[in-house]
Amino acid sequence: MAAALVLSSPAGAKPLVDPLSFFEGRTESSGSIKVLLQDPYRSHSVGQGRIGADGSLSLVQQVYEQGKPPAVRKWQIRKTANGHYVGTMSDASGPVVIDQIGDRFRFRFKLKNNLSVEQWVGPLSDDAIARNLMTVRKFGFTVATGDGIIRKIAPG
Template sequence: MLSLTPILAFLIAFQPQPAPSALERFFAGRTEGSGSVRIILSGTSAVRTQGRGRILADGSLHLDHVVNQEGEPERRRTWRMRRSGPGRYTGTISDARGPVSAELHGNRVHVTYRTREGYAVDQWITFNGDGRTASNQMTFRRMGVRVATLQETIRRVD
């Protein structure tokens, strides 16, 4: 008797992936960022970032991210975002507590999550028309109070 299980598994594994969105196109490859973070009662400090992203076989975006903030130890983060519907993503970030959600709005992506320390993060990444740069704005809140903001310009390196 013929089993359909291997045939179905093959068809599911080799379904065509949707075309990459602005999020995947921008972060696949190397990126560098520079900007500043303003922390309530602490002042402003410089931030530099480096990223290396790739699209995995399942269509998800995997991003290894290094953050260097003036006066702080280097932080390494890993992002993994997967499409969950048209213009919507869910995923994980290594320093997030629980799921990460993202939604595309034209040339912008809105990312929300909660950090392990309990801060609510509201992030807007705006992809510029040149396809090589993006503006990153993040707000960190604790109990509804804004405690920090980040302004960054991200550039594709390759």
Template sequence: MAAAPAPRFDAIAFFTGHSEGRAKLKTLFSAPVDVRVVSDGTVEDGTLHLVQTVQEGGKPPRQRTWTMRETSPGHYRGTLSDARGAVTGEAEGNRLHLSFTMKGGFPTEQWLTLSPDGHRAHNVMKVRKLGLTVGVLVEDIRKD
């Protein structure tokens, strides 16, 4: 799907405040699992600090944290507590592409598409191992 020129996906603005995501996670050789993500983001000195509570199927909730900073127009760099190394991102129009490596060595990419009203984002995350897609998460994120 090609990016639309507007609205511009500003990751810092979108994830500041409260948002909730509902998703389906499909991993290799497993049935799809419901996932709920509750996020609260604040900005300090231009850096987004995002705290998420993730409820995956019947597992106990867990927390993860992100930091993200716009390094140049439409380009982002940050961290994720579930990742090894940096998170990088690039926005083009209403789409945001994030790349990182999960702990355990799983290359991961996310494509988020901002809705025309700017209050929702469609997220598709793909996790790979040895070039094979081993997990796909499809999520609808809604901002309060």
């Protein structure tokens, strides 16, 4: 999976403006997750994002993962500097840090049980479709990977 993380965006892809405006409105994601020594499973979420008066993003996602009951995931993200964002996410055990690197955004956060997540979101063909690549590590070793697509369905 490490090699996939250095892939650049396809030629002709429009860069994402910023992760806040991309997730404003209705979004939908689908993909697969592969956990070490387990079969891959499908993941799907539908999100509704809103930009507040202070410019921060509030995103609520309905998450559907194969073999698990539906869940709700909540994000609160704010811009702190050009290309840098911080916030919270209901599944995270600490802050979420987002950095713009080139035309993509790297999300980093920790989960319970000493799991560290690195997630890359970058444009595919236009500013309404993005690729989502995820690596989950424990003590520096990759224990899970994810690959998916995020679509902006409706503006905010």
